[in-house]
Amino acid sequence: MKAWETLSSRVLLDCSPWLRVSSEHVRLPNDVQIADFYRIDMPEWSQVFAITDDGRVPMVEHYKHGPGVVSLELPAGYLEADEDTETGARRELLEETGFEASSWRYLGRYFLDGNRGCGGSHLFVARGAVQVSEPRCEESEILTLRLLTLDEVRAAWIGGQIRNIATAAAVGLALALVEGGL
Amino acid sequence: MKAWETLSSRVLLDCSPWLRVSSEHVRLPNDVQIADFYRIDMPEWSQVFAITDDGRVPMVEHYKHGPGVVSLELPAGYLEADEDTETGARRELLEETGFEASSWRYLGRYFLDGNRGCGGSHLFVARGAVQVSEPRCEESEILTLRLLTLDEVRAAWIGGQIRNIATAAAVGLALALVEGGL
Numbered sequence: 001m002k003a004w005e006t007l008s009s010r011v012l013l014d015c016s017p018w019l020r021v022s023s024e025h026v027r028l029p030n031d032v033q034i035a036d037f038y039r040i041d042m043p044e045w046s047q048v049f050a051i052t053d054d055g056r057v058p059m060v061e062h063y064k065h066g067p068g069v070v071s072l073e074l075p076a077g078y079l080e081a082d083e084d085t086e087t088g089a090r091r092e093l094l095e096e097t098g099f100e101a102s103s104w105r106y107l108g109r110y111f112l113d114g115n116r117g118c119g120g121s122h123l124f125v126a127r128g129a130v131q132v133s134e135p136r137c138e139e140s141e142i143l144t145l146r147l148l149t150l151d152e153v154r155a156a157w158i159g160g161q162i163r164n165i166a167t168a169a170a171v172g173l174a175l176a177l178v179e180g181g182l
Numbered sequence: 183m184k185a186w187e188t189l190s191s192r193v194l195l196d197c198s199p200w201l202r203v204s205s206e207h208v209r210l211p212n213d214v215q216i217a218d219f220y221r222i223d224m225p226e227w228s229q230v231f232a233i234t235d236d237g238r239v240p241m242v243e244h245y246k247h248g249p250g251v252v253s254l255e256l257p258a259g260y261l262e263a264d265e266d267t268e269t270g271a272r273r274e275l276l277e278e279t280g281f282e283a284s285s286w287r288y289l290g291r292y293f294l295d296g297n298r299g300c301g302g303s304h305l306f307v308a309r310g311a312v313q314v315s316e317p318r319c320e321e322s323e324i325l326t327l328r329l330l331t332l333d334e335v336r337a338a339w340i341g342g343q344i345r346n347i348a349t350a351a352a353v354g355l356a357l358a359l360v361e362g363g364l
Binding site (some may be wrong): 015039116140 | 214303322324345355
């Protein structure tokens with residue numbers, strides 16, 4: 001299965017580091033051409049499903065202005081310049097929840113949008129989580145820490161209380177791995 | 183937990199119907215203001231986890247230019263103008279795989295990006311799937327139909343072979359519901 005060929009590309013809007021929109025002239029393997037196929041470059045980010053030794057998962061509840069709803073999510077955030085994905089995950093876990101964790105497993109990069117790109121989310125499962133401080137958020141982050149049991153996380157996930165599709169993906173995978181002993 | 187207030191908004195780039203980027207001046211509940219908070223409006227889309235009576239799931243494998251990879255995904259696509267979410271899901275299932283299904287369950291709307299918006303994906307689980315025709319794709323869609331058992335879908339999901347985060351979210355939820363008899 002062949003890749004598309006990008007014949008040319010021009011930037012339509014550059015709001016770096018948050019987003020940059022380009023239009024690409026592409027040629028498909030069947031010679032079909034699309035003159036304006038849009039790409040959106042957005043930052044990479046990490047999210048972490050951390051578990052304490054007694055089986056609790058630190059999650060955060062906050063208003064998200066994109067969809068305009070209060071959302072139950074895993075600790076997550078954009079990587080800083082030159083920051084590797086696990087360092088970013090550890091930093092966000094500590095900032096948003098005050099937790100650290102001893103054993104980290106990387107589940108890989110998941111892309112957000114098949115057509116436009118829209119960056120990627122790097123998923124981690126971390127064990128041995130312990131709270132070492134209070135959350136220390138930026139002033140633009142207003143969030144409530146929630147410490148849920150695995151059963152509560154599963155009920156929220158299955159019950160449709162987790163509406164961020166990236167959180168839902170990470171929670172589902174993490175539950176399957178943790179509960180399956182994988 | 184209070185919503186942010188949008189004090190003003192201006193469109194920076196309008197490539198409708200595919201995407202429109204706006205900049206909003208917002209005020210947070212703690213009176214912090216952000217002068218340029220970006221919003222990306224993108225189309226809504228449906229995806230469907232369909233199952234035949236003998237437990238097979240029609241999926242599609244295609245090159246996706248956003249991430250530049252070959253991706254294993256559920257049948258999915260943008261809703262047409264004034265099309266409801268289930269009609270869109272039925273149409274995409276038929277176009278991309280040639281399958282119809284008799285019993286449809288809506289799992290709701292999941293948003294793609296908490297900060298930017300980026301549209302929403304509407305998830306369906308459909309039972310009684312049967313193939314009634316060959317796939318009939320647009321010329322810009324080059325895809326391979328794959329008919330997987332539930333065990334094969336689970337192995338692909340857990341094994342990290344499903345890298346579209348929206349597909350991973352839908353597959354995980356559908357497997358939990360179907361295998362859990364929910």
